[in-house]
Amino acid sequence: MKKQLQITVNGELRQALVEPYYSLLDTLRDEMQLTGTKKGCDEGDCGACTVLLNGKPVCSCLVLAHAAHDAEVITIEGVANGQELHPVQKAFVEHGGLQCGYCTPGIILSTVGFLESGEEPSEENIKHALGGNLCRCTGYTKVIESVLVAVKATNQESEE
Amino acid sequence: MAELSAIGKNSIRVDAMDKVTGRATYAGDVYLPGMLMCKIMTSTRSHAKIVSIDTTAAQALPGVRCVITGSDYPDVRFGSGALKDRRIMAREEVFYIGEPVAAVAADDEITALEAIGLIEIKYEDIKHVVDPLQAISGKSVDVHTDLEDFEGFGFALGGNNCTMLDSDRGDVEQGFKDSDVIIEETYHTQPISQGFLEPMACVADVEANGRLDIYASTQGPYQVRSQLASVLEMSIGNIKVTAMEMGGGFGAKLRLALEGFPAMLAIKTGKPVKLVNTREEAFTLNGPRLETNIYLKTGVTNDGNILAREARSVFDVGAYLGAGPNAGVGHGLGAYSIPNFKLRSYGVYTNKLYVGSYRASGVADMNFATESHTDVIAHKLGIDPMEFRIKNALSEGDTAVNGSTIPVNGLMETILAVKERMGLPKKMEEGRGVGIAVGEWRSGSGPSTASISVNEDGTVSLLTGSVDISGSDTSLAQIAAESLGLRLEQVVVAKRNTDMAPFTGPSGGSRIVYSQGRAVQNAAEDTKAKLLDLAADWLGVQADALECAGGSVYVQDNPPQSLDLGQLARMSLTSRGGPIIGIASLSSLPYAPVFNAQAAEVIVDRETGQVRVTRFVQAQDIGKAINPMGVEGQLEGGAVQGIGRALSEEILIDKETGQIRNPSLATYLMPLSVDMPDIENILVEVPSADGPFGARAVAESPGFGPPAAIANAIFDAVGVRIKTLPLSAERVLAAIQGRDADEYTVDSEALRAAESV
Numbered sequence: 020m021k022k023q024l025q026i027t028v029n030g031e032l033r034q035a036l037v038e039p040y041y042s043l044l045d046t047l048r049d050e051m052q053l054t055g056t057k058k059g060c061d062e063g064d065c066g067a068c069t070v071l072l073n074g075k076p077v078c079s080c081l082v083l084a085h086a087a088h089d090a091e092v093i094t095i096e097g098v099a100n101g102q103e104l105h106p107v108q109k110a111f112v113e114h115g116g117l118q119c120g121y122c123t124p125g126i127i128l129s130t131v132g133f134l135e136s137g138e139e140p141s142e143e144n145i146k147h148a149l150g151g152n153l154c155r156c157t158g159y160t161k162v163i164e165s166v167l168v169a170v171k172a173t174n175q176e177s178e179e
Numbered sequence: 180m181a182e183l184s185a186i187g188k189n190s191i192r193v194d195a196m197d198k199v200t201g202r203a204t205y206a207g208d209v210y211l212p213g214m215l216m217c218k219i220m221t222s223t224r225s226h227a228k229i230v231s232i233d234t235t236a237a238q239a240l241p242g243v244r245c246v247i248t249g250s251d252y253p254d255v256r257f258g259s260g261a262l263k264d265r266r267i268m269a270r271e272e273v274f275y276i277g278e279p280v281a282a283v284a285a286d287d288e289i290t291a292l293e294a295i296g297l298i299e300i301k302y303e304d305i306k307h308v309v310d311p312l313q314a315i316s317g318k319s320v321d322v323h324t325d326l327e328d329f330e331g332f333g334f335a336l337g338g339n340n341c342t343m344l345d346s347d348r349g350d351v352e353q354g355f356k357d358s359d360v361i362i363e364e365t366y367h368t369q370p371i372s373q374g375f376l377e378p379m380a381c382v383a384d385v386e387a388n389g390r391l392d393i394y395a396s397t398q399g400p401y402q403v404r405s406q407l408a409s410v411l412e413m414s415i416g417n418i419k420v421t422a423m424e425m426g427g428g429f430g431a432k433l434r435l436a437l438e439g440f441p442a443m444l445a446i447k448t449g450k451p452v453k454l455v456n457t458r459e460e461a462f463t464l465n466g467p468r469l470e471t472n473i474y475l476k477t478g479v480t481n482d483g484n485i486l487a488r489e490a491r492s493v494f495d496v497g498a499y500l501g502a503g504p505n506a507g508v509g510h511g512l513g514a515y516s517i518p519n520f521k522l523r524s525y526g527v528y529t530n531k532l533y534v535g536s537y538r539a540s541g542v543a544d545m546n547f548a549t550e551s552h553t554d555v556i557a558h559k560l561g562i563d564p565m566e567f568r569i570k571n572a573l574s575e576g577d578t579a580v581n582g583s584t585i586p587v588n589g590l591m592e593t594i595l596a597v598k599e600r601m602g603l604p605k606k607m608e609e610g611r612g613v614g615i616a617v618g619e620w621r622s623g624s625g626p627s628t629a630s631i632s633v634n635e636d637g638t639v640s641l642l643t644g645s646v647d648i649s650g651s652d653t654s655l656a657q658i659a660a661e662s663l664g665l666r667l668e669q670v671v672v673a674k675r676n677t678d679m680a681p682f683t684g685p686s687g688g689s690r691i692v693y694s695q696g697r698a699v700q701n702a703a704e705d706t707k708a709k710l711l712d713l714a715a716d717w718l719g720v721q722a723d724a725l726e727c728a729g730g731s732v733y734v735q736d737n738p739p740q741s742l743d744l745g746q747l748a749r750m751s752l753t754s755r756g757g758p759i760i761g762i763a764s765l766s767s768l769p770y771a772p773v774f775n776a777q778a779a780e781v782i783v784d785r786e787t788g789q790v791r792v793t794r795f796v797q798a799q800d801i802g803k804a805i806n807p808m809g810v811e812g813q814l815e816g817g818a819v820q821g822i823g824r825a826l827s828e829e830i831l832i833d834k835e836t837g838q839i840r841n842p843s844l845a846t847y848l849m850p851l852s853v854d855m856p857d858i859e860n861i862l863v864e865v866p867s868a869d870g871p872f873g874a875r876a877v878a879e880s881p882g883f884g885p886p887a888a889i890a891n892a893i894f895d896a897v898g899v900r901i902k903t904l905p906l907s908a909e910r911v912l913a914a915i916q917g918r919d920a921d922e923y924t925v926d927s928e929a930l931r932a933a934e935s936v
């Protein structure tokens with residue numbers, strides 16, 4: 020039976036009436052018209068559906084919508100600050116970190132989550148942080164390059 | 180030529196902003212009011228007669244709007260090429276596990292799924308065959324007993340052989356007689372998935388006037404339109420296909436895939452119907468690549484001249500010829516000049532999911548065989564593998580396999596560039612090794628069209644029918660900008676559908692920048708000529724005294740005397756010629772080869788057989804890099820797909836039933852960021868004669884060489900030769916320990932005999 024839930028998505032309180040088996044991913048896409056989050060497998064294997072749940076990257080296909088009741092969720096639609104791109108988005112645009120773009124929302128959210136985790140942003144750690152995000156187009160070289168550029172940009176910003 | 184302003188500059192993709200903000204709309208993101216959801220039911224039998232299908236219970240389920248089976252479609256067959264062997268949905272017989280037999284449209288997906296479970300089908304099993312070598316031996320059942328009735332039957336030998344392609348030159352037998360050394364080997368490549376991240380999706384709607392409106396994830400909207408028209412027996416004019424943003428295709432999305440199911444359900448219900456494949460269906464409903472067995476025989480002289488080659492490749496095509504082995508046949512030679520050859524490739528039916536295309540289907544398989552074989556020969560002769568390649572490489576003026584003359588190209592430059600960057604030859608410590616592979620492809624051709632209109636503010640709108648693949652829209656915009664002397668931002672690339680844009684070939688085979696790009700350049704030239712004519716009238720000078728650059732048309736000898744493009748566009752609205760629009764249309768361009776060389780350094784763990792690629796260098800003759808950042812991205816992505824094919828990717832197929840056993844991303848192992856070395860690219864630019872600004876094709880080639888380069892590196896590291904893909908740890912370990920690695924043999928005598936029947 021469908022049950023009511025509420026989630027703060029990209030800073031906005033959203034409500035939905037969904038079945039108990041509904042995933043957070045399906046709720047975002049089907050019920051909240053937030054189709055930027057992608058479904059590549061629905062099994063937790065590709066990372067295309069990554070969102071930030073209370074600040075941490077998760078595969079939204081593996082999270083039941085009702086388990087996210089009252090939580091804070093950031094999706095790709097909420098990463099930019101209005102018209103101004105997040106440094107991670109900017110780096111991916113400028114350094115060829117995307118091709119078909121289907122993995123991109125997930126990779127950007129994993130990156131944002133990683134940068135906010137405070138972990139040392141070495142190339143090694145970055146590769147591990149993106150270890151759950153499949154990309155079939157880029158071969159990862161420019162993805163990693165883009166993240167490294169974003170790391171630099173964020174460091175400079177915090178120094179300023 | 181004046182200095183280029185837009186071409187050759189790293190350019191931000193025109194779709195980048197949409198893609199990083201989640202605004203890009205893929206087919207699965209289309210939600211229409213009142214939309215129904217569709218699910219497909221598939222066969223559970225390898226080969227069987229359908230005795231009965233009972234859909235009563237499914238129809239009666241609340242929320243179900245329509246159930247269809249094969250008999251709801253006109254009784255027509257279609258095909259990917261000349262041979263029409265396939266139905267959209269099974270009728271009397273199923274030919275593999277996973278063949279669509281029914282489809283449901285319901286208010287939501289769960290109900291559709293439940294309805295599928297309520298459909299009852301009675302089958303009567305028929306003998307089947309899974310192994311292609313058995314299927315072609317003449318000693319098994321025939322998958323299709325009515326092969327000879329199929330439209331387009333003509334390249335087939337009969338039995339299970341549905342296509343045989345050949346290419347011959349010189350006298351092979353004499354060539355072998357004159358040779359000092361003859362080497363015969365068999366190689367085997369595995370079934371693989373294209374691995375696109377976006378499972379196919381489609382929304383079909385019917386307009387009030389009965390026209391079908393299709394939103395698809397496709398590389399070939401016009402191909403989907405014509406195939407849909409034929410399976411539904413509709414007129415092409417009654418179908419509109421909108422190619423949405425596409426989450427990777429790599430050949431898998433070139434043709435009609437699942438669009439026919441929601442289309443028929445939409446026609447029957449009068450409502451929009453959506454079908455989104457699950458990841459499992461991405462493996463089991465769309466054609467992957469199946470196994471290939473390749474027999475090679477080569478005669479050489481002691482001093483390293485190749486005199487003769489016989490190559491016979493057997494391509495498993497599954498139950499239908501979803502994509503041919505065609506591309507494979509000419510690639511039995513590799514990038515070498517060989518005076519005498521006999522090349523054959525055979526497509527064989529088996530009771531499995533039919534094959535689709537994947538990044539130069541067949542060529543990648545052939546490359547693993549021929550480039551491993553090249554190394555084997557060099558070692559046998561005691562010649563350095565790089566030097567052996569250099570000695571036999573094709574050069575300008577040689578005759579290509581297809582009989583045309585090899586035009587100017589950068590093959591030697593790519594080989595030498597990789598040699599230098601890798602520091603070859605080099606001796607590495609035990610357990611480490613380096614290997615190379617060289618590849619050949621052609622710049623894709625085929626019908627291409629473009630139009631450019633000049634807007635009242637001096638920007639231009641570019642319209643082509645081609646789907647953006649790998650950033651091609653950006654390159655096309657750069658070509659238009661360069662030709663018209665504009666900045667990239669001044670070119671608007673229209674989002675289009677088949678009603679709006681003129682016919683163009685599909686986005687595949689590395690044809691967009693080369694052929695479509697040429698059409699855009701021609702359209703820009705046409706636009707420019709019209710701008711100059713109009714300006715000449717107003718400025719009172721001859722058109723040939725004018726130049727178009729920097730957003731305006733000016734008198735060459737007196738630049739201040741000028742009109743900007745916006746002014747001209749506004750003037751054109753009331754001029755005799757009317758609004759300015761440039762167009763171009765072409766059917767094909769001459770052969771422009773694309774050569775590349777790739778080298779891998781590996782570490783092999785002798786205890787586990789694990790292979791790790793520690794360095795990967797590649798050079799490709801791309802003619803002219805329109806967008807270097809985009810070119811590099813293509814090369815890197817292709818190389819990593821090739822590394823996956825080399826080391827870990829394999830669709831496991833049940834030997835008894837032909838069923839796919841690992842249809843998930845947890846069990847089908849594609850490379851992850853943690854597994855990959857940085858890829859080093861060298862862009863060699865030897866301009867082609869006809870490509871826009873000298874460009875050649877890019878996308879297919881980087882996927883070719885990694886398996887052979889890595890296999891050759893493994894041999895260099897630990898002295899074992901693996902002839903079966905993938906080069907998995909088990910296989911490498913078995914070889915190191917001297918155990919039998921899987922060996923496949925192609926009965927070349929039987930193949931020779933089959934041809935003479």
Ligand code: FES
Nearest residue numbers: 059061063066080
């Ligand atoms: S869709 Fe969630 S991990 Fe693939």
Ligand code: FES
Nearest residue numbers: 118119154155156
């Ligand atoms: S850009 Fe296509 S999957 Fe990553």
